[in-house]
Amino acid sequence: xxxxxxxxxxxxxxxxxxxxxxxxxxxxxxxxxxxxxxxxxxxxxxxxxxxxxxxxxxxxxxxxxxxxxxxxxxxxxxxxxxxxxxxxxxxxxxxxxxxxxxxxxxxxxxxxxxxxxxxxxxxxxxxxxxxxxxxxxxxxxxxxxxxxxxxxxxxxxxxxxxxxxxxxxxxxxxxxxxxxxxxxxxxxxxxxxxxxxxxxxxxxxxxxxxxxxxxxxxxxxxxxxxxxxxxxxxxxxxxxxxx
Amino acid sequence: xxxxxxxxxxxxxxxxxxxxxxxxxxxxxxxxxxxxxxxxxxxxxxxxxxxxxxxxxxxxxxxxxxxxxxxxxxxxxxxxxxxxxxxxxxxxxxxxxxxxxxxxxxxxxxxxxxxxxxxxxxxxxxxxxxxxxxxxxxxxxxxxxxxxxxxxxxxxxxxxxxxxxxxxxxxxxxxxxxxxxxxxxxxxxxxxxxxxxxxxxxxxxxxxxxxxxxxxxxxxxxxxxxxxxxxxxxxxxxxxxxxxxxxxxxxxxxxxxxxxxxxxxxxxxxxxxxxxxxxxxxxxxxxxxxxxxxxxxxxxxxxxxxx
Numbered sequence: 058x059x060x061x062x063x064x065x066x067x068x069x070x071x072x073x074x075x076x077x078x079x080x081x082x083x084x085x086x087x088x089x090x091x092x093x094x095x096x097x098x099x100x101x102x103x104x105x106x107x108x109x110x111x112x113x114x115x116x117x118x119x120x121x122x123x124x125x126x127x128x129x130x131x132x133x134x135x136x137x138x139x140x141x142x143x144x145x146x147x148x149x150x151x152x153x154x155x156x157x158x159x160x161x162x163x164x165x166x167x168x169x170x171x172x173x174x175x176x177x178x179x180x181x182x183x184x185x186x187x188x189x190x191x192x193x194x195x196x197x198x199x200x201x202x203x204x205x206x207x208x209x210x211x212x213x214x215x216x217x218x219x220x221x222x223x224x225x226x227x228x229x230x231x232x233x234x235x236x237x238x239x240x241x242x243x244x245x246x247x248x249x250x251x252x253x254x255x256x257x258x259x260x261x262x263x264x265x266x267x268x269x270x271x272x273x274x275x276x277x278x279x280x281x282x283x284x285x286x287x288x289x290x291x292x293x294x295x296x297x298x299x300x
Numbered sequence: 301x302x303x304x305x306x307x308x309x310x311x312x313x314x315x316x317x318x319x320x321x322x323x324x325x326x327x328x329x330x331x332x333x334x335x336x337x338x339x340x341x342x343x344x345x346x347x348x349x350x351x352x353x354x355x356x357x358x359x360x361x362x363x364x365x366x367x368x369x370x371x372x373x374x375x376x377x378x379x380x381x382x383x384x385x386x387x388x389x390x391x392x393x394x395x396x397x398x399x400x401x402x403x404x405x406x407x408x409x410x411x412x413x414x415x416x417x418x419x420x421x422x423x424x425x426x427x428x429x430x431x432x433x434x435x436x437x438x439x440x441x442x443x444x445x446x447x448x449x450x451x452x453x454x455x456x457x458x459x460x461x462x463x464x465x466x467x468x469x470x471x472x473x474x475x476x477x478x479x480x481x482x483x484x485x486x487x488x489x490x491x492x493x494x495x496x497x498x499x500x501x502x503x504x505x506x507x508x509x510x511x512x513x514x515x516x517x518x519x520x521x522x523x524x525x526x527x528x529x530x531x532x533x534x535x536x537x538x539x540x541x542x543x544x545x546x547x548x549x550x551x552x553x554x555x556x557x558x559x560x561x562x563x564x565x566x567x568x569x570x571x572x573x574x575x576x577x578x579x580x581x582x583x584x585x586x587x588x589x590x591x592x593x594x595x596x597x598x599x600x601x602x603x604x605x606x607x
């Protein structure tokens with residue numbers, strides 16, 4: 058039994074009267090890819106935002122290696138070891154590709170600075186296939202490369218857990234298979250990843266386990282094959298008639 | 301340190317040395333102009349250190365400057381003069397830290413308005429205290445000559461440039477650039493954005509207060525309405541933006557032409573100076589979004605020349 062890295066217990070988030078996430082619990086073990094899936098508006102992104110410190114949970118606890126993340130500001134969560142990408146790509150537009158990655162390396166979980174950080178950033182860029190564009194401004198990049206840069210920045214702090222919020226969204230079919238292979242290679246390196254995703258192919262081929270959310274609650278958990286054949290899950294996605 | 305950095309340091313030291321010679325060789329008129337330029341150089345350059353990378357427009361310069369002049373006004377009879385800019389800088393930094401802790405959680409226009417209000421608030425408080433104690437203004441009569449004031453300002457400007465250069469190379473400087481690009485990314489990359497902003501906001505606060513302390517003897521008579529004049533804050537912003545905040549030397553490229561022009565207009569038509577402020581602002585917005593620095597970079601890119 059491998060070690061549990063991230064533990065969510067009865068996590069709830071209320072926005073006024075709206076309960077976006079309602080008492081969700083799950084564990085993420087080391088070297089595992091955990092998918093959080095569910096229809097639009099089911100609370101997946103809210104969950105990711107609570108883990109990364111963007112939102113403070115209204116109740117419940119989120120622990121990383123036994124340390125409480127709930128209620129900590131985002132920069133502390135990042136330093137404790139949670140790296141993330143954003144649903145809509147966020148790069149630092151005035152900086153070069155390398156500097157974008159250095160931003161993650163300088164202040165993240167494992168901090169590097171100076172020539173050591175430069176070397177590390179370039180290793181990462183080569184690793185993600187961005188070696189050729191390292192010196193360019195980010196405005197010169199293709200869409201998938203902007204996603205890669207964001208991923209490199211998140212990895213640069215060597216997080217314990219990597220959160221990918223719809224990282225594969227918006228890619229064309231060729232890019233999608235490249236993207237899936239890239240994340241697969243990250244998994245093979247032994248990283249721990251939580252991904253929110255809509256692309257079913259990606260979920261099947263990448264996730265070791267999945268949590269399915271609907272209307273803010275967890276309705277299923279298991280391997281992708283198990284949850285995707287679950288009647289409750291099919292009902293949530295397609296409605297009663299098809300279940 | 302690269303050879304290019306060493307070269308830049310040597311060139312800067314030579315330029316500063318050259319500036320120091322002005323009182324020896326220049327006429328009194330140019331010494332007066334030089335003092336004014338040195339004053340705005342300190343204010344605009346230190347302003348740009350914070351506001352350039354973060355894009356937070358601070359209109360608090362007059363507040364810090366005024367505090368500095370009053371430090372000198374209250375202390376010049378009892379303390380050696382050299383301690384006054386130091387005390388003023390410390391006070392300015394503390395005031396900036398307090399203001400920063402309250403306001404830097406705000407963003408955009410709220411920050412601008414608060415900093416503008418700050419100068420007015422400090423002015424009202426000082427006026428109220430003076431009314432309570434029966435004072436009006438204060439005479440600052442010292443034996444300091446204009447050339448001594450000038451040299452002190454040049455020394456202060458050198459310190460500001462040195463600080464700017466060091467910050468630019470530091471992690472703090474990098475953190476500020478990231479914050480200016482995308483504050484959300486900065487937070488999720490592990491940057492304590494509030495702390496970084498407060499720390500850097502203390503630099504212009506200290507520099508402006510020290511400038512005020514050094515310049516108080518030049519005014520001879522100081523009172524709240526002149527010491528905390530909001531116009532100063534706007535002038536500093538316009539000059540810095542005109543020069544461009546992308547480089548350390550940017551603001552000074554705006555300060556020199558603007559001060560000379562301002563002086564020329566003041567002589568011909570004293571009431572039209574505000575027009576210059578407005579025209580310069582329009583020029584920045586419509587023609588020179590990156591200031592002279594941005595223009596310089598664009599031209600260099602267009603006509604060859606790599607880096």
